[in-house]
Amino acid sequence: MLFLTHELAQEIVERTMKILNRNINVMNSEGIIIGSGDQTRINQLHAGALLVLKNEESIELDQVKASEMKGSRPGINLPIYFNNQPVGVIGITGEPHEIQNYAQLVKMAAELVLEQSVLLDRVQWKERLQSEIVNQLISGIQMNENGIRERLEFLGVNLSKSRVAVVLKQSTRIDFSNHKIIRALRYELSQEDLIGVTINDGIIILKNVINEIDFRSWLSLFKKWINKYDNTLVIGIGFVVDDLLNVKSSFQYAKRAIEIGQKLQPEKCFYHYEEYQLEISLSQLTSSKEMFYFYHRLIEHDKNGELIKTLEIYIEESGELNKVAERLFIHRNTLRYRLERILTITGKDPKNMKDVMELYIAKLLNDLT
Known part of the structure; x- marks a missing residue:
């Protein structure tokens, strides 16, 4: 050497x-x-x-x-x-x-x-090796399991432990090439955690999950660290898999959690898959005017957006009229009038469980497209 x-x-x-x-x-x-x-x-x-x-x-x-x-x-x-x-x-x-x-x-x-x-040099070499392994695991290409296992053993990482994918992206485009954040993150991770940089400069953590309590505790500390270290980051968290070779799915859902979460709640920076399971599932459906014609009719008639805003708050407050009226700063009679207008335009009654579910799904699909 x-x-x-x-x-x-x-x-x-x-x-x-x-x-x-x-x-x-x-x-x-x-x-x-x-x-x-x-x-x-x-x-x-x-x-x-x-x-x-x-x-x-x-x-x-x-x-x-x-x-x-x-x-x-x-x-x-x-x-x-x-x-x-x-x-x-x-x-x-x-x-x-x-x-x-x-x-x-x-x-x-x-x-x-x-x-x-x-x-x-050794640290940088290990970082490059980890990134190579991480990219191979999340890419879905055919993998040489024995080769990956040997390289992970060299790094002191057990292939068969449960893990969850955590995706970090910049809310604004910033160059990750100096890897300063990777080195800072190392202090927040264990030896069993893998970390890598993707082609588009996103950062992926394949976090070892000992148990649910341990993971929740780490996640809480991690959120505090991220907010203190860099408030331009957005984070997506997938679901736990029992084998590192299956981590691709966790990675994909972590990415989808960010994509959907930023559309629905752009003010947040943490998006956990479990909070968006319904939305992620629904986003895979075809959203068309024919399928949810009634919601598009509501959009056409609601020029100032007050009916859609009313529906949104109504859903968030589980139909409790007093809370809805309070949040909208309107009288209960005004709220009842708006709900009647929604029924007249769409044919869907917000007070009916099945109808409000259809309205909610239609609204979600519209927001996600």
């Missing part, structure tokens, strides 16, 4: 030169200078670095010794270690007696930058 790249070496140089106002060189495992405060030295062979790598110990070069070694100048050169193996050399230019008090500090800073870089 290539630990020291030109880019990382230059980053080490820039960081360490802030600690010590001296020129810094970073050499790779072949003694080639790949990072330096003096750009003219890039890609030159540093003979002193070869000696450091060979003996795995620091060397100090004064003016005399440096003149005897190709590409070297007075200074101190120290091995850079990763996992107890020398992977390069860091050199500080200057007279050794002037800089020796800072040498170990610079070496430690370089090794810390290297460790952070490798750790970040």
Whole structure:
């Protein structure tokens, strides 16, 4: 594995030169200078670095010794270690007696930058692997179950645990490419949870569900976190499946919950499938003027929308006239008149259970198209 790249070496140089106002060189495992405060030295062979790598110990070069070694100048050169193996050399230019008090500090800073870089690479690699698995699971394409199982085992994830799909989308288009939100979300998730970014930059969480109480508790905390972290997100939640290979359906219903929820209640940001089961089922029907002609007749006659608004509140309040009149700021007699108007126009009596159900279904289908 290539630990020291030109880019990382230059980053080490820039960081360490802030600690010590001296020129810094970073050499790779072949003694080639790949990072330096003096750009003219890039890609030159540093003979002193070869000696450091060979003996795995620091060397100090004064003016005399440096003149005897190709590409070297007075200074101190120290091995850079990763996992107890020398992977390069860091050199500080200057007279050794002037800089020796800072040498170990610079070496430690370089090794810390290297460790952070490798750790970040591993984190990013795991993120990419998770996204690949998540996209494969929700795509519905033919899956290599053994291949997925092996990759999940590497991540420490059990394929057979119950899960629910949680979909996060931006209410306004914002670029997710930097994955900052993914890393922030990691603190809210367990090792058994999978998270990935879809092609259209949506975020998918395949949340492990231990039991209903545990999931409700997590969901409550998650809502608070989302509202605090980013109020431009909308979230759809599917239903629990007992096997990760079946999570595609949960994902599709989480998406539908967002689509339908935003049409019916655009002021909300959380849309749970279980709150929209009827609406999702009805949305799969064909909405036509012929099927619900009576509702379209109501629309045609209700130019100012007061009858439809009355019907909406009437349904929400389960037909309790006092509450309906109170919410509409009208007298009960005015409410009765409007209900009679709805009956006259549609032929459907809002006081009749079957008729009000037909009115409600017709209204829903109209709102969803």
